[in-house]
Amino acid sequence: MDNLSQGIITVIVASAGFLFSWHQFRLGNYRVALLLLMISGLILRIYTSSDMFLHYWDERYHALVAKNLIDNPLKPVLYANPLLPFDFRDWTQNHIWLHKQPLPLWLMASSLWMFGTNEIALRLPSIIMSTAGIALTYAIGKHFFDHRTAFLAAFFFAIHGLIIELTAGRVATDHIDIAFLFFIQLAIFLSIQYVKSGKSIFNIMVGLAMGAAILSKWLPALIVLPIWLLIVLDSGKANYKTIALQFLVVLISGLATFLPWQIYIFTSFPAEAAWESNYNIRHLHEAIEEHQGSVFYFADKIRIIYGELIYLPLLWFLYRTAKDPRNLKRLGITTWFLIPFIFFSFASTKMQAYLLFTSPALFLITADFYMTIFDYKRQVKWKWLINVVLMLLIALPVRYSIERIKPFSKTSRNPEWVADLKAMNKDLTQKVVLFNYANPVEAMFYTDMTVYKQLPDAQIVNRLIREGYTVIINDDGQLPEELLMMDGIDIQALRSRDSN
Numbered sequence: 001m002d003n004l005s006q007g008i009i010t011v012i013v014a015s016a017g018f019l020f021s022w023h024q025f026r027l028g029n030y031r032v033a034l035l036l037l038m039i040s041g042l043i044l045r046i047y048t049s050s051d052m053f054l055h056y057w058d059e060r061y062h063a064l065v066a067k068n069l070i071d072n073p074l075k076p077v078l079y080a081n082p083l084l085p086f087d088f089r090d091w092t093q094n095h096i097w098l099h100k101q102p103l104p105l106w107l108m109a110s111s112l113w114m115f116g117t118n119e120i121a122l123r124l125p126s127i128i129m130s131t132a133g134i135a136l137t138y139a140i141g142k143h144f145f146d147h148r149t150a151f152l153a154a155f156f157f158a159i160h161g162l163i164i165e166l167t168a169g170r171v172a173t174d175h176i177d178i179a180f181l182f183f184i185q186l187a188i189f190l191s192i193q194y195v196k197s198g199k200s201i202f203n204i205m206v207g208l209a210m211g212a213a214i215l216s217k218w219l220p221a222l223i224v225l226p227i228w229l230l231i232v233l234d235s236g237k238a239n240y241k242t243i244a245l246q247f248l249v250v251l252i253s254g255l256a257t258f259l260p261w262q263i264y265i266f267t268s269f270p271a272e273a274a275w276e277s278n279y280n281i282r283h284l285h286e287a288i289e290e291h292q293g294s295v296f297y298f299a300d301k302i303r304i305i306y307g308e309l310i311y312l313p314l315l316w317f318l319y320r321t322a323k324d325p326r327n328l329k330r331l332g333i334t335t336w337f338l339i340p341f342i343f344f345s346f347a348s349t350k351m352q353a354y355l356l357f358t359s360p361a362l363f364l365i366t367a368d369f370y371m372t373i374f375d376y377k378r379q380v381k382w383k384w385l386i387n388v389v390l391m392l393l394i395a396l397p398v399r400y401s402i403e404r405i406k407p408f409s410k411t412s413r414n415p416e417w418v419a420d421l422k423a424m425n426k427d428l429t430q431k432v433v434l435f436n437y438a439n440p441v442e443a444m445f446y447t448d449m450t451v452y453k454q455l456p457d458a459q460i461v462n463r464l465i466r467e468g469y470t471v472i473i474n475d476d477g478q479l480p481e482e483l484l485m486m487d488g489i490d491i492q493a494l495r496s497r498d499s500n
Contacts, residue, residue: 007407161404211257
């Protein structure tokens with residue numbers, strides 16, 4: 001079955017699931033409705049994640065490091081067996097790889113270990129966490145608002161184009177941001193469970209989830225703390241002494257989760273750890289890798305990511321929060337979005353997914369606005385105008401989802417160069433190095449070779465042959481005569497992504 005047929009079937013089945021979910025919700029069958037919502041969202045995620053190749057940025061790097069972590073979970077490496085000199089500061093070609101925090105990589109490695117080195121196994125943790133995020137959005141929404149608002153927000157989460165695309169690894173930051181989003185949501189959900197039950201165990205779990213978020217994408221996870229505080233204050237169930245004590249519980253369990261890894265890497269890999277730490281700080285005052293934008297970058301980007309009408313619910317919600325700051329529930333949602341928005345707007349490096357962990361707040365804000373004007377519609381004369389706004393609040397995110405998922409495209413999802421690498425791996429000996437291959441990171445994921453993009457000189461070739469390596473050189477039609485005439489080299493014409 002071709003991609004177009006799969007896409008059409010996926011859209012039809014998922015759409016039917018969403019409609020049936022809404023029907024069950026109107027009947028009051030909330031659990032069935034949520035389950036159908038999650039299944040429909042899962043269908044979209046599985047379809048989009050079924051590209052049978054690694055994506056350029058950044059999935060291929062995360063995939064290779066995750067594969068190498070299977071052999072040694074405490075030693076994240078890109079080139080597991082570097083045969084040529086390398087610059088440890090270049091995260092695209094180095095050995096010890098500390099460019100990202102380890103937890104999402106460990107999750108991917110665990111999945112690869114259990115289900116084999118393949119694309120679906122790589123993306124499975126993101127598929128699971130992203131689907132679970134639908135339920136977490138609903139649960140959080142019920143606490144801050146009501147069933148209707150929570151359900152609509154969960155629907156926005158289920159169809160959201162960028163979340164689905166990141167789940168599939170199609171765009172930069174991919175599985176890292178999905179894990180970060182999940183653990184932020186989990187920490188906020190557990191904060192709600194604490195105020196409901198009064199049990200300190202939930203605060204230990206809040207700290208663990210926050211620590212897991214830090215181990216996914218570092219210190220922006222601390223947004224959990226002010227949200228936790230507002231949730232607890234809003235409950236009115238604890239005095240200030242208890243709040244201070246429980247706050248310490250969250251902090252200590254969080255520190256116990258993420259601090260050991262930081263100590264370990266600075267002890268075991270001091271040069272790499274120091275460089276990456278400084279590299280992270282540079283994001284604040286320097287546009288790293290040309291990821292730049294003005295202070296209005298995210299203000300402009302949210303219309304593309306969440307629909308052009310996002311400014312209506314957002315400004316309305318901010319106005320209501322400012323008008324009544326004693327409404328701590330609204331203040332909590334506002335805090336979730338506004339503090340990261342301001343912080344990253346003034347940071348020099350900018351990427352579209354930096355604010356992804358605030359997306360549940362935007363979904364809840366939009367859903368609250370939708371339900372408010374839906375109820376208000378009865379009181380106004382121009383009902384048609386309200387209906388147009390309501391329709392667009394749904395239709396624009398749906399359109400964006402289709403644009404991101406690309407169910408109606410005819411592109412190949414099973415490229416021949418991947419099949420070639422997988423077939424080639426079956427016949428490899430243990431010590432093989434491939435040179436002059438355009439996509440070395442992908443090749444090292446699909447095979448057990450050490451692969452380089454550049455050509456070697458004769459001295460390097462002779463050294464590797466003496467060390468027992470089989471040296472393969474990809475013939476792109478431009479090999480120098482010196483290499484063509486050398487004995488002991490296996491010259492092959494290999495297809496790569498860039499040559500297709």
